[in-house]
Amino acid sequence: MVTVLEHCRVAPPPGTVPEKSFPLTLFDLPWLPFPSMQRLLFYQFPHPKSHFIDTLIPKLKNSASLTLKHFFPLAGNLIIPPDSSKPEIRYVDGNSVSLTFAESTRDFNYLTENHPRNVDEFHHLVPQMPQVTNVMDTLLVPLLALQVTLFPNSGICFGYTFHHAAADGGSFIRFLKSWASITKFGGDEEWLAGGSFQPLFARTVSNDPNGIETSLWRQVREIKFGEGPVQCLPSNPDRATFVMDRANAQRLKKMVLARIQTQLHVSTFTVTCAYVWVCMVKSCAAIGEEVAEEEEPEGLVCVADCRSCFKPPIPENYFGNCLTACFVTAKSSQLVREEGFLTAAELIGEAISRRPQNEDEVLKGLETWLLKLGMKLKRLSSVAGSPRLCVYDTDFGWGRPKKTEIISTDVTGTAISINERRDSEGDVEIDFNFLTENHPRNADEFHHLVPQMPLVTNVLDTILVPLLALQVTLFPNSGICFGYTFHHAAADGGSFIRFLKSWASITKLGGDEEWLAGGSLQPLFARTVSIDPNGIETSLWRQMREIKIDEGPVQCLPSNPVRATFVMDRNAQRLKNLVSAQTQTQLHVSTFTVTCAFVWVCIMKSGAAIGEEVAEEDEPEGWACVADCRSCFEPPISENYFGNCLTACFVTAKSSQLVRGEGFLTAAELIGEAISKRPHSEDEVLKSLEKLLKLGIMKLKRLTCVPGSPRLRVYDTDFGWGRPKKTEIISMDVKGTGTAICINECRDSEGDVEIGLCFPKIQMDAFATIFYDGLKNL
16 A cells, blocks of 8 residues: 655754753653654645655755754654653754655545545554664653655655654644745745744743642653553544534534523634534444443543743743643533533533633643543543644645644544634634444445446447446455446346355355355256246337337436445334334334335435425335245246346335324335235236336336345355455446435344445435434334
């Protein structure tokens, strides 16, 4: 995924800076056990690899060296003595910073969008900090590592890892902007002439009359280096960015001011943190994550610069840590209720209003800060970054970054990264990672994995239509994807899955001998397995030949489509119990029935929720699925018959019937009755075939159809590497008159089913809310 082009060490120009040591202050010590800070900045850079190697690498090396002349402590090490002596930052001649240049094959545009992306996609762009070394029981801890990664002809990414004990985020962004400016101007003369303050490293900017520094060091030194807050990556984590625009932030502020009487700090930052915090707690509850007991506190913490609290104020260009914390807790029950946002806003606003305003208050706050951060909470949400850092103003000469990501939020509990928005003054970006393997993903990400069917050819007015195309795609060092496109006129899904499993088995066993010996039935292609006494075939062909080969139901891609998978687990039994208790007629009440009914109603409600045009009250909504009918014939058509042998189950309902309170029961009754009344004999099958064509040409406002079936057992397809991790039916992305619901067995849980959907993002979000809320209220 990433190839290292060059690794080097960069130091200040020889003889330009003195050897010097800087003891850690009472503001630095609390950060000693914390994880390193990591951030990425992505820039558009439409240049080839040759330009990057020949021109940019030498330029960046030179500018990094010149920048380190002014920020030389970053080239040094954090020195932790074996005794109780306080740590210090020490620079000696020859110290340097690790700088890596690399090339990535990943899609630059994919990584720089706001949609959910797996966090693993970003970690190879972040530089590894050099190892801590031990010299005579004294630890030497590097402070900074840099990496620049090229995406040929599209972009470039600057990544850094730095130790928080050396400086706070504001200080380090000052270093980064200085490096950018020196790169842009080709030297440090214009940077200095432009009024940029050189960093101030003096550690005597504040007093400590009460000996707080000694107390803090006593607490910190009990923590072994490399420990600190427990770090863990969540399972299958994703990163996503959301935007709080100025209009919505203003609405939230007005709501708080109208409902809360006390004098609070009601800013965009306050309401954004409150709103996101509540949404996160509710989302954890919605997916069934273990949550805090009702009386157990949830925590949220953010930090604020306190340079201005001192008299005289600590200079803006002071390079080090100078932060105070705002820390709040609330009961889980307070946050998930209807008034949760107002509760959170009041708590956060009050904490910010009461933050230290002078030197004495700052120093007193430091005494309890470490203890608060170490509290054993069920969940602690922390806020990294700040819109005030103006990270998007970092210009290396190619304009503003396209995107910035704080990667260190991937560890230690739940972290929210807040930045100013790149292109809209007053808006903020909210970035965090969350758990789910089935989350919404842009549908376009899958289309290149599906093979294109060869073109139809015309030979002497006879049309030759290819039936199958295959594609195997490698994801280096991680996975492989098998994709196929086949013509439904050749066979039904069950027949094709038999082909796919046969290919898998022959691949796994290295030939077809063992496959045949294992009892696998060879396909039966004979087209005389059924008779047609009533001439239905002639009637069907008469209708079909009026449709041109490239026509059929109108196909269109939805706007900004995303794919997502939902799971119907043990809740299916609750739904079945509900139907059996409230419906008197004898129905086919299976997991398939209640899943289809529940999802159909959720789709209808989600469409209404986003203002989608819906059918008139008396205009029918349609639902359809197909079922194998080989067993309906006498004698039964062989299981290994390769072709189509399907019958349809088709129901309609008024829109008003489905969106009302009893909508699920109505849908379940209609679907259950249709499945119960499906053809069970040869005569019934043949008669129903006349309806199957009508299904494709009926002019409904919306038709919801169900491709796939748990009975196909797609997850049993083993090419020799085990069961598939995931399966997707991509043809459902192209829809005709309505929506497709893909239903498969669940990979790892017998009896559960996966539900695949493709919607515009706005409708997918609405569907997810309605789906999970509906199950929660059973």
